[in-house]
Amino acid sequence: xxxxxxxxxxxxxxxxxxxxxxxxxxxxxxxxxxxxxxxxxxxxxxxxxxxxxxxxxxxxxxxxxxxxxxxxxxxxxxxxxxxxxxxxxxxxxxxxxxxxxxxxxxxxxxxxxxxxxxxxxxxxxxxxxxxxxxxxxxxxxxxxxxxxxxxxxxxxxxxxxxxxxxxxxxxxxxxxxxxxxxxxxxxxxxxxxxxxxxxxxxxxxxxxxxxxxxxxxxxxxxxxxxxxxxxxxxxxxxxxxxxxxxxxxxxxxxxxxxxxxxxxxxxxxxxxxxxxxxxx
Amino acid sequence: xxxxxxxxxxxxxxxxxxxxxxxxxxxxxxxxxxxxxxxxxxxxxxxxxxxxxxxxxxxxxxxxxxxxxxxxxxxxxxxxxxxxxxxxxxxxxxxxxxxxxxxxxxxxxxxxxxxxxxxxxxxxxxxxxxxxxxxxxxxxxxxxxxxxxxxxxxxxxxxxxxxxxxxxxxxxxxxxxxxxxxxxxxxxxxxxxxxxxxxxxxxxxxxxxxxxxxxxxxxxxxxxxxxxxxxxxxxxxxxxxxxxxxxxxxx
Numbered sequence: 001x002x003x004x005x006x007x008x009x010x011x012x013x014x015x016x017x018x019x020x021x022x023x024x025x026x027x028x029x030x031x032x033x034x035x036x037x038x039x040x041x042x043x044x045x046x047x048x049x050x051x052x053x054x055x056x057x058x059x060x061x062x063x064x065x066x067x068x069x070x071x072x073x074x075x076x077x078x079x080x081x082x083x084x085x086x087x088x089x090x091x092x093x094x095x096x097x098x099x100x101x102x103x104x105x106x107x108x109x110x111x112x113x114x115x116x117x118x119x120x121x122x123x124x125x126x127x128x129x130x131x132x133x134x135x136x137x138x139x140x141x142x143x144x145x146x147x148x149x150x151x152x153x154x155x156x157x158x159x160x161x162x163x164x165x166x167x168x169x170x171x172x173x174x175x176x177x178x179x180x181x182x183x184x185x186x187x188x189x190x191x192x193x194x195x196x197x198x199x200x201x202x203x204x205x206x207x208x209x210x211x212x213x214x215x216x217x218x219x220x221x222x223x224x225x226x227x228x229x230x231x232x233x234x235x236x237x238x239x240x241x242x243x244x245x246x247x248x249x250x251x252x253x254x255x256x257x258x259x260x261x262x263x264x265x266x267x268x269x270x271x272x273x274x275x276x277x278x279x280x
Numbered sequence: 281x282x283x284x285x286x287x288x289x290x291x292x293x294x295x296x297x298x299x300x301x302x303x304x305x306x307x308x309x310x311x312x313x314x315x316x317x318x319x320x321x322x323x324x325x326x327x328x329x330x331x332x333x334x335x336x337x338x339x340x341x342x343x344x345x346x347x348x349x350x351x352x353x354x355x356x357x358x359x360x361x362x363x364x365x366x367x368x369x370x371x372x373x374x375x376x377x378x379x380x381x382x383x384x385x386x387x388x389x390x391x392x393x394x395x396x397x398x399x400x401x402x403x404x405x406x407x408x409x410x411x412x413x414x415x416x417x418x419x420x421x422x423x424x425x426x427x428x429x430x431x432x433x434x435x436x437x438x439x440x441x442x443x444x445x446x447x448x449x450x451x452x453x454x455x456x457x458x459x460x461x462x463x464x465x466x467x468x469x470x471x472x473x474x475x476x477x478x479x480x481x482x483x484x485x486x487x488x489x490x491x492x493x494x495x496x497x498x499x500x501x502x503x504x505x506x507x508x509x510x511x512x513x514x515x516x517x518x519x520x521x522x523x524x525x526x527x528x529x530x531x
């Protein structure tokens with residue numbers, strides 16, 4: 001799970017840390033990728049990696065639907081637009097029962113198969129997930145360090161000046177949004193293969209807020225921050241378990257702790273634990 | 281030769297005409313100054329040329345190509361660059377990154393190139409890096425290369441904004457108060473560089489409030505008042521008019 005959230009946080013960081021767009025619909029892309037890949041895997045007509053690839057491409061196309069109309073917006077207005085998109089996707093996943101099986105979810109997803117390697121033990125899946133994080137982290141790191149990433153940071157600092165230097169600000173935003181959505185879809189496909197069951201509740205607003213929290217707590221604008229955030233926020237429940245907190249109150253306590261942690265970090269380390277950009 | 285031509289350009293905000301039927305011609309190799317009291321419409325003219333505002337009426341031509349109402353990035357890519365009154369450097373980027381962003385036609389700005397043709401991108405970066413260092417040296421910012429732009433003084437930020445504009449390789453430079461708030465020594469340096477650029481064939485238009493600067497650097501002066509160009513001519517002729525002194529300097 002940590003690997004999956006690391007990919008989600010790293011990809012959202014491209015929007016939050018590089019362009020300065022706090023998106024609240026990352027779980028929607030996560031879900032769309034998971035559902036497309038799952039539905040294709042269940043047809044038994046194509047290999048797993050092709051299902052994942054189509055899931056990614058489908059999600060990227062969907063990302064254009066939100067990015068074209070909403071990327072003109074900034075700050076609070078963009079947050080509200082992304083929230084609207086998140087709600088629409090969740091409603092579709094929840095209510096389009098003929099395709100998604102709605103609240104019942106889709107069970108019996110077969111183990112992913114890469115050529116002749118069937119990933120049916122947790123250790124094999126862990127290895128596969130680590131490879132996926134490594135690949136995603138490397139690609140996103142290269143993007144962040146490249147001239148492409150530099151322009152994204154310039155857009156974050158001053159859109160007007162960036163455009164006056166001949167950069168098509170809107171196109172850069174649309175591409176960054178598509179890249180982030182594509183990686184979220186990739187994480188979704190891995191998630192579905194891991195749990196072998198998906199339902200819409202895994203892709204709701206709470207999940208989007210959680211992914212955003214990871215980026216903000218860990219720190220935005222570099223690769224290390226989201227990784228630190230993932231470790232911290234996903235290990236917290238395990239720490240609670242280790243401390244012998246009763247299971248009945250652990251979920252609520254986790255929420256309280258998250259909130260407290262975010263408040264403390266935002267107060268004393270507003271750029272996050274390892275980030276280089278202070279989201280404003 | 282005329283490089284930038286404004287033909288009866290008008291900009292209205294509601295019922296107010298910020299720019300009213302302005303026709304101007306800016307030629308290559310010359311420095312033109314737009315002067316006038318606050319609210320005369322000088323910055324609005326820059327915003328209309330740069331595409332930051334849309335025209336209400338009129339036409340703007342760059343090298344005989346109409347650029348009226350094109351998008352700012354399209355106008356910049358054609359060769360019309362500008363700096364804003366407050367410089368607007370990228371505060372949380374290093375001085376070097378501020379420069380590197382500005383270079384046009386970078387292969388690595390394409391996400392696919394930056395992922396799958398890293399060698400080619402790296403080679404181009406190396407060349408651009410050298411150019412950036414050379415420009416920073418010219419502008420006296422070499423010692424600040426790796427500092428954040430936010431850590432520079434106001435004058436240094438102005439210099440960085442102009443250096444960054446040079447890196448974008450424009451043929452027309454629109455400079456909104458390039459010497460405001462800088463030390464006399466820095467102002468002198470800026471004016472020397474602008475003259476060199478004009479001599480190299482660039483078209484330079486400055487908005488300037490400092491009459492000494494105008495008389496030192498401008499080849500031609502356009503006096504604006506209430507959204508109109510009321511006088512145009514050589515600096516010594518325009519600046520000597522009692523009308524200008526009264527309207528502009530309150531003398």
